Amino acid sequence: MRAAVRTGLLGLTISFKEDVPYPAQRDPNVAIGPNDVLIKVKSAAINPVDYKLPRVVAGPVAGLDVSGVVERVGSGVTDLRAGDAVFGRATSGSLADYALVGTEEVAIKPEWLPYDQAAALPVAYLTGLQSLRAGNVVAGSSVLVIGASGGCGIAGVQLARAMGASRIVGICSGRNFDFVRGTSGIVGFDGLELIDYTDGDALTRFREENVGGFDCIYDTATGSGKGEDYVSSMFPLLKEKTGQYVQINGPPSTWARHAMGKMKPQRTMILTSGKAKSALDEIVSLLKISNARPHLDVKSFDENGVREGFEQLRGRRTKGKIVFNMD
Ligand SMILES: NC(=O)c1ccc[n+]([C@@H]2O[C@H](COP(=O)([O-])OP(=O)(O)OC[C@H]3O[C@@H](n4cnc5c(N)ncnc54)[C@H](OP(=O)(O)O)[C@@H]3O)[C@@H](O)[C@H]2O)c1
The missing domain is CATH 3.90.180.10 (Medium-chain alcohol dehydrogenases, catalytic domain)
Incomplete structure (x- = not known):
């Protein structure tokens, strides 16, 4: 074959x-x-x-x-x-x-x-669903998706919207803004904002203006390529005490801390796990309701x-x- x-x-x-x-x-x-x-x-x-x-x-x-x-x-x-x-x-x-x-x-x-x-x-949307659940995303949540134009990032944006998030900010390169805005299930949603990570001034301004602004940060970029580490710069953007930073990759030291159960409060790593069947059914329902594909x-x-x-x-x-x- x-x-x-x-x-x-x-x-x-x-x-x-x-x-x-x-x-x-x-x-x-x-x-x-x-x-x-x-x-x-x-x-x-x-x-x-x-x-x-x-x-x-x-x-x-x-x-x-x-x-x-x-x-x-x-x-x-x-x-x-x-x-x-x-x-x-x-x-x-x-x-x-x-x-x-x-x-x-x-x-x-x-x-x-x-x-x-x-x-x-399966992989991208199961990871998105488990991560947003770990980030306690519910109707009305504010969610920051880092790496919003990739496989896991788009899944995160669409699922956050389907779960009722009222403010979604995506970080990706500016050349992908139209692509992310045009993603089905997102068109016409005026709670979406996009930040270009290649524009240092825009990124700094965004960080300064959004301290304590997010219920969940879903980070799909840290640990994926050279120099991609958003954790320390974006952590202050979490709501004090209740916000959750959820990352799906990182350096071996962070995976080791995660495995030993020693992540600091409000920070977690997700390695997609568990039986997929019922979660896949749930993803299909969310996409159907929100008309996302x-x-x-x-x-x-x-x-x-x-x-x-x-x-x-x-x-x-x-x-x-x-x-x-x-x-
Ligand atoms: N823990 C788990 O269970 C799990 C599951 C799935 C994936 N992962 C990991 O998660 C990561 C993402 O997976 P994926 O499937 O989404 O990969 P992907 O589709 O290959 O991601 C590509 C995206 O990364 C973005 N990107 C590149 N450099 C960036 C930067 N400096 N800042 C922000 N975004 C940047 C690109 O956006 P632009 O083109 O706009 O720059 C591109 O759209 C990988 O490391 C993967 O191994 C982990």
Whole structure:
């Protein structure tokens, strides 16, 4: 089958191949795990974690985000059957013609949501939902989203809006202002403000004028690239005592503090966890209510498309989500 596989000594290079063995479970004579679901992949999306983890940790086939049609289910799967349209997080790698998913990691795809949009949701929107929940975002909250034009950032903006935030400030480069403003579910929302991080004066002015102004800061940029560290400069923008700073990346020292439960008050890190199924249903409901949809940059599933997609992702110049359509 076709697949994007981890190659090289550590398996950190992603290469498109056409002769990768099918998952053995595609053969009806081979047993499928009781809680496994085999799907024929329709679309798959990529995230920075797909090129960051070596083959020994993440397996040979790259990719988590997937949508497709169920072909086989294990004996313990009671809520799905062959022919169902689903989306979720693949366990065997999503950038392939076939993928295995655990039954708790996959949800039914509603008819109104195309396969490619569904594939764009799992990692970025689960991370957004868990982070905004950790940030206690409710109707009327003020939310600052740092890195607002990326995969997790757009998800954060859209979900914060869907959860009823009344003021959302996004930090991204000025060239992406129109893109973020034009994101579905956000058009016409006059609670959105955008700050250009490449304009030092604008950033300083924003910081000075907004001390104590936010219920939640959702930081998707710190720790992602050289010199990207917003924590100390933006922390004073939290509401005293109640505001929450939620970051999804950072230096190893911060991850270590997080693992030891030693983060300082009002600051937390999120490593997306837990069973995805019910959270995916919740995300779909939020998007339906707010009429928001993920923004896609669709690539062909071939050598050029895979190379281009990962180059763009590594360069940190993604707008929304990079998605591959298998058909
Ligand atoms: N903890 C978790 O569970 C979890 C889950 C998912 C992702 N992550 C991590 O979260 C980070 C973001 O993931 P992603 O999928 O959103 O990545 P992404 O889509 O590749 O993010 C690209 C975005 O980063 C923005 N950016 C680059 N430099 C910036 C800066 N100095 N300040 C603000 N924004 C900047 C870019 O905006 P401009 O083009 O406008 O500059 C671009 O839109 C990655 O490090 C990823 O590994 C963690």
